[in-house]
Amino acid sequence: MNKNISRIESVIKDTLKIxxxxxxxxxxxxxMENSEKISLLRKMIRIRRFExxxxxxxxxxxxxxxxxxxxxxxxxxxxxxxxxxxHDYIVGNHRSHGYMIAKGAKINLxxxxxxxxxxxxxxxxxxxMHVSDISIGSLGASGIVGSGLPVACGAAFASQYxxxxxxxxxxxxxxxxxxxxxxxxxxxxxxxxxxxxxxxxNNGVAVTTLLKGVSASLDLYHRAQSYGISSKQIDGQNVEExxxxxxxxxxxxxxxxxxxxxxxxxCRFHEHQEGHAYLRxxxxxxxxxxxxxxxxxxxxPIKLFSNKLIAEDIIATSEIxxxxxxxxxxxxxxxxxxxxxxxxxxxxAYSNVFIK
Amino acid sequence: xxxxYGTAIREALLKELEDDKSVVLFGEDIQHNxxxxxxxxxxxxxxxxxxxxxLSEAAIVGTAVGAAMCGxxxxxxxxxANFLYVAMDQIANMAAKxxxxxxxxxxxxxxxxxxxLYNSSSAAQHSDRPHPIFMNTPxxxxxxxxCPQDAYxxxxxxxxxENPVIYFSDRSLFYTKEDVDVNCNIKxxxxxxxxxxxxxxxxxxxxxxxxxxxxxxxxxxENISAEIIDVRSLVPLxxxxxxxxxxxxxxxVIADTAHKSCSAASEISSILAEDLFYDLKAPIGIVAYDDVxxxxxxxxxxxxxxxxxxxxxxxxxxxxxxx
Numbered sequence: 088m089n090k091n092i093s094r095i096e097s098v099i100k101d102t103l104k105i106x107x108x109x110x111x112x113x114x115x116x117x118x119m120e121n122s123e124k125i126s127l128l129r130k131m132i133r134i135r136r137f138e139x140x141x142x143x144x145x146x147x148x149x150x151x152x153x154x155x156x157x158x159x160x161x162x163x164x165x166x167x168x169x170x171x172x173x174h175d176y177i178v179g180n181h182r183s184h185g186y187m188i189a190k191g192a193k194i195n196l197x198x199x200x201x202x203x204x205x206x207x208x209x210x211x212x213x214x215x216m217h218v219s220d221i222s223i224g225s226l227g228a229s230g231i232v233g234s235g236l237p238v239a240c241g242a243a244f245a246s247q248y249x250x251x252x253x254x255x256x257x258x259x260x261x262x263x264x265x266x267x268x269x270x271x272x273x274x275x276x277x278x279x280x281x282x283x284x285x286x287x288x289n290n291g292v293a294v295t296t297l298l299k300g301v302s303a304s305l306d307l308y309h310r311a312q313s314y315g316i317s318s319k320q321i322d323g324q325n326v327e328e329x330x331x332x333x334x335x336x337x338x339x340x341x342x343x344x345x346x347x348x349x350x351x352x353x354c355r356f357h358e359h360q361e362g363h364a365y366l367r368x369x370x371x372x373x374x375x376x377x378x379x380x381x382x383x384x385x386x387x388p389i390k391l392f393s394n395k396l397i398a399e400d401i402i403a404t405s406e407i408x409x410x411x412x413x414x415x416x417x418x419x420x421x422x423x424x425x426x427x428x429x430x431x432x433x434x435x436a437y438s439n440v441f442i443k
Numbered sequence: 444x445x446x447x448y449g450t451a452i453r454e455a456l457l458k459e460l461e462d463d464k465s466v467v468l469f470g471e472d473i474q475h476n477x478x479x480x481x482x483x484x485x486x487x488x489x490x491x492x493x494x495x496x497x498l499s500e501a502a503i504v505g506t507a508v509g510a511a512m513c514g515x516x517x518x519x520x521x522x523x524a525n526f527l528y529v530a531m532d533q534i535a536n537m538a539a540k541x542x543x544x545x546x547x548x549x550x551x552x553x554x555x556x557x558x559x560l561y562n563s564s565s566a567a568q569h570s571d572r573p574h575p576i577f578m579n580t581p582x583x584x585x586x587x588x589x590c591p592q593d594a595y596x597x598x599x600x601x602x603x604x605e606n607p608v609i610y611f612s613d614r615s616l617f618y619t620k621e622d623v624d625v626n627c628n629i630k631x632x633x634x635x636x637x638x639x640x641x642x643x644x645x646x647x648x649x650x651x652x653x654x655x656x657x658x659x660x661x662x663x664x665e666n667i668s669a670e671i672i673d674v675r676s677l678v679p680l681x682x683x684x685x686x687x688x689x690x691x692x693x694x695x696v697i698a699d700t701a702h703k704s705c706s707a708a709s710e711i712s713s714i715l716a717e718d719l720f721y722d723l724k725a726p727i728g729i730v731a732y733d734d735v736x737x738x739x740x741x742x743x744x745x746x747x748x749x750x751x752x753x754x755x756x757x758x759x760x761x762x763x764x765x766x
Contacts, residue, residue, distance in 0.1 A: 209545055209548075212545075213545060217545065219544075226513070226549075227512075227541065227544070236505070237509065238508050240502060240506045241505060241506040241511070241517075244515075245513035248491070248515060249514065271499035272502050274497060274499065274502075275506065278497070441582070441584070442606055
């Protein structure tokens with residue numbers, strides 16, 4: 088038993104071998120206010136509760152189509168979007184509920200979209216994979232792996248052209264890092280010095296294909312160096328580290344140093360998608376279940392941050408319980424809102440193919 | 444002002460860059476374009492607006508999409524039409540679907556310019572006329588100008604349109620010259636009746652319009668009164684103008700530069716068969732590229748492409764048909 092755990096620990100240590108110089112930048116910043124730290128925790132809890140509900144409703148058949156949740160990766164969503172300002176842009180991917188919530192999306196509208204209702208962010212035309220809300224700076228989400236990167240470069244180009252001071256952050260995974268667009272966009276962003284953050288969430292697995300089977304290097308941030316882009320690898324389970332690293336990247340971009348790549352090492356606690364078919368995939372052995380369980384037990388970003396805040400006397404256990412209760416309530420309201428909302432009218436199928 | 448098709452493109456770019464500072468032009472070799480349609484634009488508007496890009500078609504088209512979503516008016520020149528395929532995901536999954544899947548939250552004033560290079564010994568990978576592929580991709584407007592006036596006016600309309608437009612210029616027409624009225628506005632989605640007639644309708648796409656017009660004296664010689672229509676845009680398609688003509692003539696030949704299967708011609712034919720079955724006095728005739736890749740040797744390409752002779756023969760055949 089002990090031998091087994093130490094083996095897994097060594098595997099985890101290997102997977103989470105992170106650039107040791109990474110912490111330096113965070114010293115530049117004054118510590119967050121306690122209220123901000125609590126806010127980070129609350130946002131992570133909101134996302135977790137949202138995603139757990141979505142998971143259940145997908146299993147119940149209430150939600151149709153592909154649904155990807157970010158359970159286990161909340162610290163990346165929250166750390167990044169909390170460091171960005173309201174007017175900054177984000178470009179998402181197939182797994183985008185978390186960024187939307189962290190950036191301030193109204194969860195009622197988000198849930199309604201996932202339910203395919205007329206009140207949803209996209210009027211029921213996008214669904215889970217394409218949630219979008221320009222009012223919070225979201226430029227949409229693409230379900231095609233790697234295809235958001237060029238669009239993000241365009242947003243960053245527009246900001247540079249207009250000199251509006253906005254930063255664009257594009258989220259993608261280790262799977263996308265093997266797409267041509269990743270390399271094209273790193274090069275483009277570098278030569279044009281675009282105000283863009285490439286946020287690579289490396290959860291080590293694309294659907295069921297492990298990174299170690301398809302990539303020459305497990306440390307993807309190295310790839311930025313050949314394009315002259317500064318890059319950093321961080322612990323994606325540590326919300327403060329994510330937050331400070333993004334703050335540091337923003338400062339660097341505002342100094343005119345151009346694009347930044349951040350590789351956040353993380354773990355997908357759930358399967359690629361929700362639903363019964365994918366649930367079965369957890370038993371086919373494409374990844375080590377014990378390893379995943381180790382992450383869930385020891386590297387859960389919410390547990391880690393809760394414990395830290397309690398240890399630092401920033402929050403009491405009872406207050407955390409209160410946050411859970413409030414967020415549960417909010418999510419229940421979102422479900423009720425989505426449930427009672429009407430489906431789009433049949434005529435809506437024909438609107439907005441073109442803007443008039 | 445007399446200008447060639449190529450010059451008309453340049454003049455349209457110049458005018459839109461002049462009129463609106465939010466217009467930017469991305470392209471491969473855009474600062475020093477071999478065919479002259481961007482001549483001197485970089486000197487007038489600078490490298491920040493006339494931007495040479497790396498050969499990264501997906502990144503460039505996606506960048507133009509993102510910049511358009513964020514308030515710029517973007518034009519991308521991918522040069523040869525075949526290069527559209529390299530950027531296919533960004534065109535078909537992003538540009539075409541952004542308006543719809545985000546339910547109109549964004550405007551997308553994006554123009555993708557390409558040239559078709561058929562009948563120019565450019566061989567298989569540089570000779571495609573792939574407009575039908577994009578007709579089957581809802582969310583994209585498609586324009587196919589066939590004369591300098593249309594090249595000018597339709598490019599200006601494409602640039603100011605708040606939707607993604609693919610602008611297919613036809614390189615076989617590049618040096619045709621005519622008077623161009625720079626104040627003439629042509630809306631996308633309006634076909635043009637090039638010449639009126641009563642016996643047969645000839646619907647033309649892109650360079651086929653010039654071939655059909657060149658044929659006119661011979662048809663008149665044969666006592667055939669042809670009504671020649673240039674579609675000018677394929678999405679939206681001005682089907683009403685075509686239908687009005689076919690109702691009058693009862694006979695129709697459609698000439699398309701695309702390969703025949705699932706072409707613009709076959710789509711127009713399908714609509715006419717569905718909607719005007721009882722008005723037709725004869726089968727619908729189609730002249731298009733045969734369904735083989737474009738060969739290099741001149742005689743082989745002439746063998747498979749729509750030519751003056753083939754259109755003439757098809758018109759005569761359809762005219763001779765009696766129920």
